Amino acid sequence: MADFMESIRDLPVKSATKPGEILDRLESAPPLDPEPFERIFEDFQSIVLPGMTHWQHPSFHAYFPANSSPPSLLAEMLTATLGAQCMSWATSPAATELEERMIEWLRQMIGVPTGWSGVIQDTASTATLCSLLTAREQATGFGVNRSGFAGNEHFRVYCSAEAHSSVEKAVRIAGIGGENLVRIPVDNRFALRPADLVAAIEADRTSGFRPLAVVATVGTTGSTAVDPVRAIGEICRRESLWLHVDAAFAGNALILPEMRWMADGLELADSLVFNPHKWLLTNFDCSAHFVKDPAALVRTFEMTPEYLKTAEANRVKNYRDWGIQLGRRFRALKLWFVIRSYGVAGLQAVLRSHIALARSLAVRIDRHTDFELMAPTVVALVCFRCHPAGVDDPIVLDRLNEVLLERVNASGRCYISHTRLAGLYTLRLHTGQTQVTAADVDRSWELICTEAARLG
Numbered sequence: 001m002a003d004f005m006e007s008i009r010d011l012p013v014k015s016a017t018k019p020g021e022i023l024d025r026l027e028s029a030p031p032l033d034p035e036p037f038e039r040i041f042e043d044f045q046s047i048v049l050p051g052m053t054h055w056q057h058p059s060f061h062a063y064f065p066a067n068s069s070p071p072s073l074l075a076e077m078l079t080a081t082l083g084a085q086c087m088s089w090a091t092s093p094a095a096t097e098l099e100e101r102m103i104e105w106l107r108q109m110i111g112v113p114t115g116w117s118g119v120i121q122d123t124a125s126t127a128t129l130c131s132l133l134t135a136r137e138q139a140t141g142f143g144v145n146r147s148g149f150a151g152n153e154h155f156r157v158y159c160s161a162e163a164h165s166s167v168e169k170a171v172r173i174a175g176i177g178g179e180n181l182v183r184i185p186v187d188n189r190f191a192l193r194p195a196d197l198v199a200a201i202e203a204d205r206t207s208g209f210r211p212l213a214v215v216a217t218v219g220t221t222g223s224t225a226v227d228p229v230r231a232i233g234e235i236c237r238r239e240s241l242w243l244h245v246d247a248a249f250a251g252n253a254l255i256l257p258e259m260r261w262m263a264d265g266l267e268l269a270d271s272l273v274f275n276p277h278k279w280l281l282t283n284f285d286c287s288a289h290f291v292k293d294p295a296a297l298v299r300t301f302e303m304t305p306e307y308l309k310t311a312e313a314n315r316v317k318n319y320r321d322w323g324i325q326l327g328r329r330f331r332a333l334k335l336w337f338v339i340r341s342y343g344v345a346g347l348q349a350v351l352r353s354h355i356a357l358a359r360s361l362a363v364r365i366d367r368h369t370d371f372e373l374m375a376p377t378v379v380a381l382v383c384f385r386c387h388p389a390g391v392d393d394p395i396v397l398d399r400l401n402e403v404l405l406e407r408v409n410a411s412g413r414c415y416i417s418h419t420r421l422a423g424l425y426t427l428r429l430h431t432g433q434t435q436v437t438a439a440d441v442d443r444s445w446e447l448i449c450t451e452a453a454r455l456g
């Protein structure tokens with residue numbers, strides 16, 4: 001593990017494995033007899049490692065990061081060694097109380113209003129689903145949980161056209177129906193337009209729908225656009241709608257006072273999720289889910305069959321009642337190790353340096369005659385494309401950038417991903433990996449320029 005961490009820059013970022021190649025190298029049936037660990041580990045090195053894409057490589061610029069760090073890794077080793085299942089306070093009191101304290105630390109660190117409470121979920125997808133289920137139950141007097149949807153149909157949920165797919169997944173799973181997720185148009189910075197939200201709610205009420213909730217995004221996946229939380233919150237207050245804030249990636253940057261503007265108006269919301277497992281140097285999985293009214297969340301999810309009853313139940317938190325699953329991992333230990341090892345100031349310094357790297361790259365892209373920026377650089381993500389002078393056919397430009405992405409990623413020296421913004425094929429490059437330095441970003445940018453020049 002230590003060797004891997006030291007030599008990661010020498011490994012190809014993106015695995016060059018073809019589909020099925022690894023599968024073919026794995027024994028088709030389990031071994032009957034025990035094998036020596038040396039052989040197992042050799043196979044790990046020769047079969048598994050070449051098939052891995054290295055998310056901890058400093059030139060990993062694709063998607064969003066899923067960061068790790070030495071203290072997080074050590075905590076995960078201890079967690080695995082303890083092997084505890086932390087569903088209730090009684091099944092591991094320290095896990096519950098450490099989680100309670102870590103949620104309180106994170107609350108202070110990112111400026112969630114006093115009095116809110118929270119829980120560590122596995123992913124933002126789960127947190128968003130839990131918030132929408134709570135919204136549904138609160139709006140129906142906990143009636144859908146009790147007796148199904150009869151008399152409680154025609155709900156509507158709203159988000160921006162740039163919201164993450166997990167919102168639609170949550171709406172589907174919550175029984176509201178994907179067609180009842182209304183996607184509100186965005187402005188030229190890819191943020192939700194409040195006036196269009198008001199119009200959509202009004203039109204829906206007129207047609208007999210029941211507006212239920214809005215999901216605002218702080219840092220969209222496509223371009224880290226920031227929906228105006230205060231304006232949306234005021235609408236939700238007026239209309240009595242639940243407001244959930246999805247800040248999965250960019251929410252980490254709320255530890256920086258200069259980035260707090262992104263969550264202005266959060267006190268008007270009902271819940272928020274952000275993923276320390278993306279950018280706060282804490283291994284996957286670790287999603288911080290905050291709620292203004294924990295009682296409503298718990299009432300939505302609590303189940304206490306005889307075999308789960310414990311004597312101290314009304315004096316402690318039983319996090320099994322704060323979400324979907326019963327069994328829970330001990331996820332708070334890695335946060336405790338990370339936050340104490342770096343200190344808040346240390347974490348702030350890391351995130352600030354990542355944001356500075358993105359901004360400096362954005363300046364270079366903006367100045368380059370063959371490239372253009374496709375969205376504002378809000379946090380550590382740059383959205384751009386190659387656009388040589390004289391090439392203006394949108395289909396040709398899309399194809400050119402697709403080929404550029406393929407060539408850059410096939411090099412194994414850098415990994416970027418793509419999206420479409422305003423319909424245009426766009427390259428995404430984040431500078432949020434734990435170890436990334438200016439030299440790493442320079443090398444990636446040079447590679448992109450060289451490959452673009454080769455495309456002629």
Ligand SMILES: *Cc1c(COP(=O)(O)O)cnc(C)c1O
Pocket residue numbers: 064122123124125126164166217219220221246247248249275287
């Ligand atoms: C990454 C992301 C998600 C999904 O996160 P998971 O924790 O993998 O479910 C949701 N919303 C946004 C805005 C994201 O960037």
